[in-house]
Amino acid sequence: xxxxxxxxxxxxxxxxxxxxxxxxxxxxxxxxxxxxxxxxxxxxxxxxxxxxxxxxxxxxxxxxxxxxxxxxxxxxxxxxxxxxxxxxxxxxxxxxxxxxxxxxxxxxxxxxxxxxxxxxxxxxxxxxxxxxxxxxxxxxxxxxxxxxxxxxxxxxxxxxxxxxxxxxxxxxxxxxxxxxxxxxxxxxxxxxxxxxxxxxxxxxxxxxxxxxxxxxxxxxxxxxxxxxxxxxxxxxxxxxxxxxxxxxxxxxxxxxxxxxxxxxxxxxxxxxxxxxxxxxxxxxxxxxxxxxxxxxxxxxxxxxxxxxxxxxxxxxxxxxxxxxxxxxxxxxxxxxxxxxxxxxxxxxxxxxxxxxxxxxxxxxxxxxxxxxxxxxxxxxxxxxxxxxxxxxxxxxxxxxxxxxxxxx
Numbered sequence: 001x002x003x004x005x006x007x008x009x010x011x012x013x014x015x016x017x018x019x020x021x022x023x024x025x026x027x028x029x030x031x032x033x034x035x036x037x038x039x040x041x042x043x044x045x046x047x048x049x050x051x052x053x054x055x056x057x058x059x060x061x062x063x064x065x066x067x068x069x070x071x072x073x074x075x076x077x078x079x080x081x082x083x084x085x086x087x088x089x090x091x092x093x094x095x096x097x098x099x100x101x102x103x104x105x106x107x108x109x110x111x112x113x114x115x116x117x118x119x120x121x122x123x124x125x126x127x128x129x130x131x132x133x134x135x136x137x138x139x140x141x142x143x144x145x146x147x148x149x150x151x152x153x154x155x156x157x158x159x160x161x162x163x164x165x166x167x168x169x170x171x172x173x174x175x176x177x178x179x180x181x182x183x184x185x186x187x188x189x190x191x192x193x194x195x196x197x198x199x200x201x202x203x204x205x206x207x208x209x210x211x212x213x214x215x216x217x218x219x220x221x222x223x224x225x226x227x228x229x230x231x232x233x234x235x236x237x238x239x240x241x242x243x244x245x246x247x248x249x250x251x252x253x254x255x256x257x258x259x260x261x262x263x264x265x266x267x268x269x270x271x272x273x274x275x276x277x278x279x280x281x282x283x284x285x286x287x288x289x290x291x292x293x294x295x296x297x298x299x300x301x302x303x304x305x306x307x308x309x310x311x312x313x314x315x316x317x318x319x320x321x322x323x324x325x326x327x328x329x330x331x332x333x334x335x336x337x338x339x340x341x342x343x344x345x346x347x348x349x350x351x352x353x354x355x356x357x358x359x360x361x362x363x364x365x366x367x368x369x370x371x372x373x374x375x376x377x378x379x380x381x382x383x384x385x386x387x388x389x390x391x392x393x394x395x396x397x398x399x400x401x402x403x404x405x406x407x408x
Contacts, residue, residue, distance in 0.1 A: 005099035006034040007323065009090060011080045013037025013065055015045075015392065016106035016294030016308040022070045022395030023316035034074040034098060036090070042068045043134060044388055046305050046380075049166055049341060052131040052140035052252075053173030055381060062134060068393050080107065083266040085287045102289050102319050105275045107263060109162055109295035109303060112256045119253060122230025127250045131170050143250045144174045149186040150249030153235055155225040156193040157256040160272075162295050162303040164200060165338035165350065167193070167254045168208065174252075175215035176343040189217045190246070192237055194224035200302075201356045203370050204340070204348055211342045211372075225253060263296060274298035279354070281328040282315050289322055291315045301354065302336030305388065310335045313397045335359050339380040347376035 008024065010017045013035050021033050047061035069075045079093040083103075090098045111132055113120050122128040127147075129140045152174065156167035171191055178184040191198075191212070198212070198219065199205050212219055226243070227236040228251065236245045258264070264273030268290060275292030276285050279299040284290035293311040295303040311332050318328035334354030339347045349369040353359040360369050367375055391398045 002096040003089075003099060004034070004096070006074065007032040007100070008034070008102045008104065008319065009098050009100035010035045010104040010106060011090065012106035012108055012294065012296070013039065013042060013069065013075070014106060014108050014294060014308075015305050015388075016108075016312060017104065018042070018068055018070065019308060019312035019392045019395070020104055020106065020293065020315050020319075021073050022393060023313050023397065024320060024395075025070055025072060026395035027316060027320060030072065032074075033070075033072070034076055035069065036076045036078060036080050036092065036098070037065060038077060038079040038093075040065050040077070044305075044385055046163065046339075046388075047385060048131045048134055048137045049163075049169045049173070050381065051134070051137035052129075052144075052170050053341065053344065054141045054144065054177070055173075055344070058134050058138055060385075063389070068389075070395070081262055083262075083268050085267055085284075085290060088289065100289075102291070102322055103287075104315060104319060105263065105268060105290065105292040105296060106294040106308075107260050107296050109160070109257045110260050112258050115256045116225055116253070117227035117236075118230065119228045119255070122228045123253075126230040126233055127248060128228060128230050128253065129251070130253045130255065131166065132254060140170060140174075140252060144177050147178070147187065147250045148181075148183045151188040151190065151247060152250040152252075153190050153192055153246065153248045154252045155235075156191070156195065156254050157224065158194045159200075160303055161254060161257045163305075163338060164302055165340045167191075167252075168199070169341045170252050171217065172211055172215070172340070172342045173344065174250075175211075175217065179215065180344075184215065189215060190220055191217055192220045192223040192225060192235075194222065196221055199340075199350070201350060201352045201358075203352075203356075203358055204350045207348045207371055208340065208342070228253070259296060268292075270298040272298050279334065280331040281318055282311060282332055283318055283322070283328055291319050291322075299332070299334070301332075301334040302338060302352070304336045304338060306337035306351075307335060309388075309392050312392070333359070337361075339376060339384075341377070341380065342372050345374055345377050346372040347380050348372050349376040349379070
């Protein structure tokens with residue numbers, strides 16, 4: 001069995017893993033870091049909503065993994081299989097092992113398509129789509145353009161999911177297009193949300209409800225998709241009253257989401273299956289030389305790229321201090337952002353921290369995040385992708401320095 005050792009091993013070459021490596025190298029050039037990532041491409045996932053709305057081309061959201069891997073990092077093109085934190089090692093799918101002084105866990109979240117009966121076979125045809133897969137987001141836009149009557153269903157599974165606003169974003173962009181095309185009155189739009197509220201932070205609900213009413217959307221809360229019959233164009237939901245089967249012409253599905261199995265089965269997992277870290281320091285609660293961030297973390301924050309952007313500098317600072325035999329000094333406040341695309345050209349810029357506390361990045365005279373704004377659209381469509389590729393993934397911590405310092 002092959003054994004390699006590194007100062008720092010990072011599991012995952014997504015937003016969290018790459019940004020953390022880049023931030024650590026900015027602070028300590030030449031640091032020995034290995035990133036374990038099997039994929040040969042890296043995606044700007046927040047862009048897929050815009051692909052489904054006909055705003056972005058899917059190719060613009062995907063780049064070769066080699067192009068975003070920080071210089072000086074050893075990229076191990078393999079999948080992690082298990083963790084042995086007591087031995088300070090990770091076992092890879094090929095049976096080889098990696099030893100480490102500090103481990104950073106950022107493998108993302110798993111889309112559990114198989115938990116909805118019949119869904120996997122139905123996707124990509126008969127009007128069944130999802131912006132959560134880059135190969136399907138263009139089909140969403142195709143369906144939006146060709147649907148001119150009938151019933152359109154948009155679903156949201158139980159939490160946690162990445163980008164809790166994405167199910168609504170797909171719906172609002174579709175409705176906006178249908179309204180401009182003059183066909184919205186002939187389409188029955190339903191939002192079938194397994195949760196009990198439209199959006200988890202109450203301050204943003206009034207603006208969203210204005211659009212629900214403007215578009216004539218039928219809001220069905222406590223309605224969880226459990227089965228899809230693609231050829232028959234039937235969707236079955238679990239509700240408080242029992243099962244309900246609804247016909248559709250278009251169905252946009254957001255899959256249930258869970259921790260990667262190799263993480264959930266490991267000593268690093270909390271009861272939820274996600275990495276069991278302190279919600280502020282992002283240091284593991286049992287293994288001080290392990291940190292976690294991104295969608296795979298058990299912290300009670302919204303799982304968004306914006307959250308990872310804020311978490312990466314915190315992990316970078318605290319992991320370097322751990323290497324130096326010192327305690328953590330940086331803290332994460334739970335920040336997350338969800339730019340809710342309510343129509344083409346306008347966004348409700350939801351920004352919040354732990355406990356649903358509003359956490360705006362800009363003064364309200366410039367952008368009132370609780371109201372739809374054109375400036376927020378420009379931020380989402382033009383600025384944020386550029387910041388992602390040229391800032392976050394390169395260790396430039398614009399609007400995301402390791403704040404929230406906590407007492408020793």
